[in-house]
Amino acid sequence: MTLYGYWRSTSSYRLRIALALKGLTPEQAPVHLVRNGGEHRSEAYRRINPQGRVPSLVLDDGSVLIQSPAIIEYLEEVYPDPPLLPADPVARARVRAVAAIVGCDIHPLHNVGPLNHLRRDLGQPEEAVAAWIGHWISDSFAAIEALIGEDGHCFGPEPGLADVYLVPQVYAARRFAVPLEPFPRIVRATTLAEAHPAFQAAHPSRQPDAE
Amino acid sequence: MTLYGYWRSTSSYRLRIALALKGLTPEQAPVHLVRNGGEHRSEAYRRINPQGRVPSLVLDDGSVLIQSPAIIEYLEEVYPDPPLLPADPVARARVRAVAAIVGCDIHPLHNVGPLNHLRRDLGQPEEAVAAWIGHWISDSFAAIEALIGEDGHCFGPEPGLADVYLVPQVYAARRFAVPLEPFPRIVRATTLAEAHPAFQAAHPSRQPDAE
Numbered sequence: 001m002t003l004y005g006y007w008r009s010t011s012s013y014r015l016r017i018a019l020a021l022k023g024l025t026p027e028q029a030p031v032h033l034v035r036n037g038g039e040h041r042s043e044a045y046r047r048i049n050p051q052g053r054v055p056s057l058v059l060d061d062g063s064v065l066i067q068s069p070a071i072i073e074y075l076e077e078v079y080p081d082p083p084l085l086p087a088d089p090v091a092r093a094r095v096r097a098v099a100a101i102v103g104c105d106i107h108p109l110h111n112v113g114p115l116n117h118l119r120r121d122l123g124q125p126e127e128a129v130a131a132w133i134g135h136w137i138s139d140s141f142a143a144i145e146a147l148i149g150e151d152g153h154c155f156g157p158e159p160g161l162a163d164v165y166l167v168p169q170v171y172a173a174r175r176f177a178v179p180l181e182p183f184p185r186i187v188r189a190t191t192l193a194e195a196h197p198a199f200q201a202a203h204p205s206r207q208p209d210a211e
Numbered sequence: 212m213t214l215y216g217y218w219r220s221t222s223s224y225r226l227r228i229a230l231a232l233k234g235l236t237p238e239q240a241p242v243h244l245v246r247n248g249g250e251h252r253s254e255a256y257r258r259i260n261p262q263g264r265v266p267s268l269v270l271d272d273g274s275v276l277i278q279s280p281a282i283i284e285y286l287e288e289v290y291p292d293p294p295l296l297p298a299d300p301v302a303r304a305r306v307r308a309v310a311a312i313v314g315c316d317i318h319p320l321h322n323v324g325p326l327n328h329l330r331r332d333l334g335q336p337e338e339a340v341a342a343w344i345g346h347w348i349s350d351s352f353a354a355i356e357a358l359i360g361e362d363g364h365c366f367g368p369e370p371g372l373a374d375v376y377l378v379p380q381v382y383a384a385r386r387f388a389v390p391l392e393p394f395p396r397i398v399r400a401t402t403l404a405e406a407h408p409a410f411q412a413a414h415p416s417r418q419p420d421a422e
Contacts, residue, residue: 050354074303093285132332
């Protein structure tokens with residue numbers, strides 16, 4: 001398989017963690033989101049992914065999978081071991097809820113597209129953009145802090161889907177200088193995950209296109 | 212089970228469709244997002260859902276499920292018939308990708324919170340807010356148009372997860388007066404789904420709190 005992604009993209013990082021936890025090591029095909037006017041917007045890349053976003057995962061039979069939430073559920077179905085989700089349906093829903101808070105309520109609001117829109121089209125200064133980012137991260141981190149466990153990874157002794165989503169989101173929060181002191185459980189779960197070999201292998205700084 | 216939702220909320224509408232397709236008819240507990248300063252922000256509601264958002268689904272044993280993507284996956288696991296997803300993992304990933312485009316790349320950007328932030332905190336006039344909404348809907352509808360099928364529902368003769376997400380998103384697009392002419396496949400799939408009894412029962416206008 002081949003992974004089209006970008007080293008610092010939150011959703012690429014998330015997918016890399018899931019792949020690494022499953023013991024999968026796809027070839028990497030970096031797509032630079034800034035250089036050449038954004039390589040994700042090129043005709044060549046849009047032939048792979050008509051949405052023109054990263055990540056995309058191309059399987060060995062040529063099937064193209066897009067959208068990290070869909071790709072990660074695919075990985076869980078086809079490579080069930082080790083599992084990213086518990087067995088009980090209610091427990092699975094609780095883990096997926098934390099993933100959805102990151103994937104739907106935080107990341108989309110500070111993705112590069114909306115931030116550029118705020119800057120360019122709405123003429124917002126950097127302080128207003130930073131306040132926007134900080135608001136959405138802090139607001140939903142407060143909810144996650146109330147939902148995850150008191151020790152270990154987000155939901156127990158092994159990392160799972162919630163950790164896969166949370167760690168790249170904390171990476172982004174640090175990059176945007178959002179204070180994390182109000183969220184000791186999130187910091188604890190992130191620190192623990194960051195020591196795990198799969199999370200280390202997936203870290204932006206370890207990717208071939210890291211700057 | 213009891214559904215906490217709001218008649219016009221995109222994610223409540225989405226969950227209502229999934230419930231109706233599964234033949235489930237939970238009691239409804241409307242949560243008014245405007246009245247009383249927003250009932251979702253109340254202490255009483257936050258005891259049910261610490262994130263203070265709709266929808267929430269309370270099961271008969273008292274378990275609380277939050278976040279529509281997580282709840283819908285729960286429904287698919289516990290009530291597999293009729294299925295919202297095909298059997299083949301790659302086909303499932305393609306359907307989930309369309310759901311994720313709606314759930315991650317469109318809806319979060321025109322949710323009530325971000326729009327209020329644009330208006331109140333960033334002082335944006337209504338024309339700028341409308342342009343923001345239209346941009347995100349049109350941009351991702353173009354991708355969905357390239358991903359769904361040429362006839363029938365989004366992916367074949369029966370409605371599924373992609374339709375569950377798409378129909379409320381088209382409802383929102385119409386409410387925001389976003390032109391749909393460039394998206395004939397989306398309009399076709401939506402029109403077909405809107406004639407289905409489950410989609411009709413879930414329509415905002417048919418809910419007890421509709422205004």
